[in-house]
Amino acid sequence: MQLYNTLSAKERAALLEQAGEDRLTLSFYQYAKIGNPQLFRNHLFIAWDELDVLGRIYVAHEGINAQLSVPARNFEAFKSFIDGIYFLENVRLNIAIEHDLKSFLKLKVKVRHKIVADGLNDETFDVRNKGVHVDAQKFNELIEDPDTVLVDMRNHYESEIGHFKNAVTPDVDTFRDSLDIIEENLKDHKEDKKLVMYCTGGIRCEKASAYYKHKGFKNVFQLEGGIIEYTRQVQQKGLENKFIGKNFVFDHRRGERISEDVIANCHQCGKPCDTHVNCENEACHLLFIQCEECAKAMDNCCSTECQEIIKLPYEEQKALRKGIPNSNKIFKKGRSEKLKFKK
Structure with a gap:
């Protein structure tokens, strides 16, 4: 019985591109007492894999936190499935404002101590x-x-x-x-x-x-x-929008535009920009804001050091990623001293 992904993100992206079908990006959460998170996790993976659901889902004794990409053609089947789980019946689904075929490229259902790392007892x-x-x-x-x-x-x-x-x-x-x-x-x-x-x-x-x-x-x-x-609700009811800029989202889109205001700046040159990217160097993978001009000049990297690394043969790049000191640097969020115009 398959309980894990068999395709790489690159392979999945190619298939999604080829299929070209509409997908819905959505999220939901629910606090509930789950006696056996691992068993529940497996139940979700099997059902959602059959429906071609992709996303990042955390399951814990305290509940579930899910961010998903669902084929539009399978949405009703997906909704019927979760409604069949007693503590998820009619759970509020936060449907994204903007949709993307590649918002998620794998189905990852993970058992965690908590569904949000809050550090609370x-x-x-x-x-x-x-x-x-x-x-x-x-x-x-x-x-x-x-x-x-x-x-x-x-x-x-x-x-x-x-x-x-x-x-x-x-x-x-x-x-x-x-x-x-x-x-x-x-x-x-x-x-x-x-x-x-x-x-x-x-x-x-x-x-x-x-x-x-x-x-x-x-x-x-x-x-x-x-x-x-x-x-x-603002769009549906014609209310005044009091949110300025983009809403950061935790998928490959990295943001949904809510208003036309650009309130951030490129971390490399300082010009107005609110596009988050990850450094092209996988040993760095720094999340930062980069404009199109800097992306071109810097080969999608955060620094000249990373530019040099991505030019190395793949095996040499892979060797640089080994070890705890290096892995601890990965996924930092815009705090690098290499960024001249960071917040």
């Missing part, structure tokens, strides 16, 4: 005592209230290319880093201010809102469905 507080969920219209009203503090629960590289107007955007690398920083910065306003939070699809705010209520914040609100659902 869930036994110390009631994770069910969450903040008030608000829709786009109520959210717009709340963030215009002078007694509201609006907080972006995402990381620095996400908010750099797009965020809500007047939002507090912590300069952090991970979600777990932001929790204590936000509490410390707002400790004098636990009773007199409304704490309003948002993230990409809502999952980070689910846990954070319960945590902050446990920490003594009296008025805690969270944007239902995150930026993705907010954008859908």
Whole structure:
């Protein structure tokens, strides 16, 4: 029984290009008690592999966090399958604003300790005592209230290319880093201010809102469905859009444009730009912002050092990637000293 991918990302990309069929990019999450995450993981992989579903899915005892690419022709079958799982019936699906055939190139279903790395001990507080969920219209009203503090629960590289107007955007690398920083910065306003939070699809705010209520914040609100659902409601209901720039997404697209504003800059030359790329050197793979001109001049690399490396024979490049010191550098998010105009 196949429980793993048999095609490489390159092979899958070629097949998707050849098929040329419409695919939907979507995400969902659900906190639920899962007794045997490994068994559930295998169940999902078998069913979704048959439906040609691709994506990145995390399963844990506490629930599921899924980001997927589903063939449009198989969407109803996919929806029927998840509705047949008691804790996923009618779960909210965050459908992407922009779709791409190659948003995901493999089906990866992984068992994790947690579905979001929050660093919290869930036994110390009631994770069910969450903040008030608000829709786009109520959210717009709340963030215009002078007694509201609006907080972006995402990381620095996400908010750099797009965020809500007047939002507090912590300069952090991970979600777990932001929790204590936000509490410390707002400790004098636990009773007199409304704490309003948002993230990409809502999952980070689910846990954070319960945590902050446990920490003594009296008025805690969270944007239902995150930026993705907010954008859908704004377009559907004709509401004022208060998000500026791009919404960073965790697939090969790396971003969805929400407004025409470009609020970031190329990390190499400084010109306005909000296109995230990964360094062409696989031993680096740095995520950073790069304009088309710099991409051409730098061979899609973050530095001249990486330019030299990609010119080496493949086996020499592969040898450079070996070892813990090298692997620890991979997937850094725009923090390299080689980037002259980084945030």
